[in-house]
Amino acid sequence: MTDTTYGAKLQRDGKTYAIQTRIPAGIVTPEDLETIARVAKEFRIPMIKITSGQRFLLVGVQEKDIVQIRKELGDLGSATITPGVRYVQSCPGIAYCKNGTQDSISLAREISNEYAGKEFPGKIKIGISGCPRCCGESRVRDIGIMGSAKGWTVFFGGHSGFNSRQGVQAAAGLSSDEVRGLIRRLLTYYKCHAQPKERTSRFLERVGTAWLEAGKAD
Known part of the structure; x- marks a missing residue:
């Protein structure tokens, strides 16, 4: 990987x-969509894929175009x-969904902005759901947050993939401010004790x- 191809x-x-693309909480504006469409046309990008993390993936980019596209x-x-928070996905939450009980979109944006660019031992995926239906896949994310x-309720150490596991419940009945504080403590402990490239689920398997x-996360 070179400076040109980084990322x-x-x-x-x-x-x-x-x-x-970086899409905090999976929310895009019409202007964002117009920008992505314009770039895709201008650089003849053959495919745009929506990822599981609620981002757009521009596929088939020529190396010479990477810097200008960014x-x-x-x-x-x-x-x-880089190892760190890759994304914070969110369901519509109480703002729009009839089943929502908590404001998942606002919390997702706040968390996404707080951890943008910060590095950790391994990549971290965060899922936020505004109700126990868990449309934000909260139980199988490194940090899972589920409203009621x-x-x-906050979960830690979830993981999808070949050897999936549900996260361990760390606390329940929290306010949004308390959630952000707990996440800081959880990630601080993880950062201090995890091995390089060790995801939170493997970290729990090793340290219990x-x-x-x-x-101890308090």
Whole structure:
């Protein structure tokens, strides 16, 4: 990887790249969509894919175009390949969904902005759901946040993929401010004790959950 290709992922053909956009909480404006469409047309990008993390993936980018495409995308083109918070996905929450009990969109935006560009031992995926239906996939994310009428429940160490596992419940009945504070403590403990490239689920497999139960993250 060079300075030119940083943040872009080499594709199977060994020649072209894919660029992920940064979409906090999965919310885009009409202007964002127009920008993405204009860039795709201008640089003849053959495919735009919506990812599971609620981002747009521009596939088939030529190496010579990467820098200019990022410039044209602006904040949408921020690189997110370093170990850290890759994305914060969210359901519509109480703002729009009839089943929502908590404001997942506002919380997702706040968390996304707080951790943008911060590095951790491994990549971190965060899912926020405004109700127990878990449309934000909260139970299988490194940090999972699920709303109910009683407040937010926070899970830690979830993971999808080949060896999936549900996150361990760290706390329940929290306010949004309390959630942000708990996440800071959880991620501080993880950052201090995790091995390089160790995801939160593997971290829990190695160190156990006693530190969560004993409140060492506080």
